[in-house]
Amino acid sequence: MNNEYRGVVFFDLDGTLLNENSVVSPAVGQAIKALRKNGYLPVINTGRSPLEIVAAREATGIDTFVSLNGCYIEHRLQSVYQGKIETEIIQRVVALATKLGDQVAFYTTDQIKATAHSERLASAYNLIHTPIPAVAPDFYLHHDILMLLLLTADHDQDYHQQLPELTYYRNSPFSIDTVRRGNSKMHGIKTLMNNLNLNGLPTYAFGDGPNDIPMLSYVDHAVVMANGIPEAKAQAEFITQSNREDGIVAGLRHYELI
Template sequence: MKGFVFFDLDGTLLNGESKVDVATAEAIQTLKGNGYEPFIATGRSPAETRDIMESANIHSGIFMNGQVVLYQEQIIYSSQIPTETVEKFHQMVKEDGYGLTAYNHERFYLVASSEGAKDAYGFIHTNPPALKEDFYKENPVNMLLFICLPPAEEKYKEAFPHLDFLRNTPYSVDVITKGNSKAEGIKRFLEYLNQEDAKTFAFGDGPNDIEMLQAVQHPVAMGNALPILKEIAEFITTDNTDNGIVNGLKHYGLI
């Protein structure tokens, strides 16, 4: 293996309709043929990215902002939020009238419904999941999606100091165990394979990609990325809707 390439999804690997372009999928195939392992690095869960992984032919990933790490579809790291913490969060959300989704690597359900759920999931061109309020009582939970508009999360940050809050859309916030991130997921994977010195590349556009770009040897910001990502990037490629992945991989001679 010559190295590893980590791709954020929304605004990066995916086009404006949250799909993988044919040219991008072909580039990933060429990348693999040239000896590089592609990884998804996303706030989403494996359960909601199966179609994307299949269309891109990528079988490894850093999911839920580092809460779960898969290598060739095998879990090599998993961090769970304690059930009593989810219970307390759930009750607080219901009292305040917000929405909440509980995730693990296999499935995800709304545990508190709200009108905002349509906007939150519509932002990534999907429908809200089914409602199952007691899902977390009998299943492990790796991540919560707190469905709210800013600055609602500020109150919850004070109430749950052992959790991290990552706002990735105007309508929702990823809630994970404090200390985890895409960067930590990459670190754990490289340690698992004893590949700490391997060549590493990462493509991203949003706030939860900052640490990831700082953690790799060759950070790439999309043309549509936030200004702060462009400041720390080694290379700025074109937009995700303008062959950004293909052009970035070509820049480094990976395809």
């Protein structure tokens, strides 16, 4: 077992580590740095891509992350895991989306492109205060795609039924995170812990949404934000204050990690 750390703490971003303006507050940034100083490894565990977490990493000093819902893991600038989606499956997703009048965004480790512009596309990215991707319909044919974002309001069941090889996490009224079945935030935790020889250390996780449920159900100590959904709160060992009220700080203090 790795003796460098006393434990590992996983943080979702949107609605959790980030406040209502999608930024890390000064108090939360200081708390994460104190957590590391106390011997714990802080890890971002998010549906966002590496491109979309640069500011959060800079504000916290975090250099280990599980991104794209477990499909890309990095530790100290070294790739630990990539969960690619086969091109043939993506072709079927794009065909179904086109038929339904939806759009698809493609995620690599360092790029995001979309099949077409739409109001839903703009709304999804404006919601989390990130740039709207450029259009490149054939992007997936020439790059390794780790996650898809389905821009759809109400076609969830069509995708679930016709493409069961994938796992879906609705993350907003406008969009659904989509990964190869078997990948999740929980799978990301298992992979990271195994690769860094961290098994046996106590684990903590902070979350609020549907894609956090696998993570919250797996760790030793699950903390859910006051703004979390009921299904996430059902997994909680402790419910902290909201992301607007620096709930991360209160949760870390509750467990005497800072």
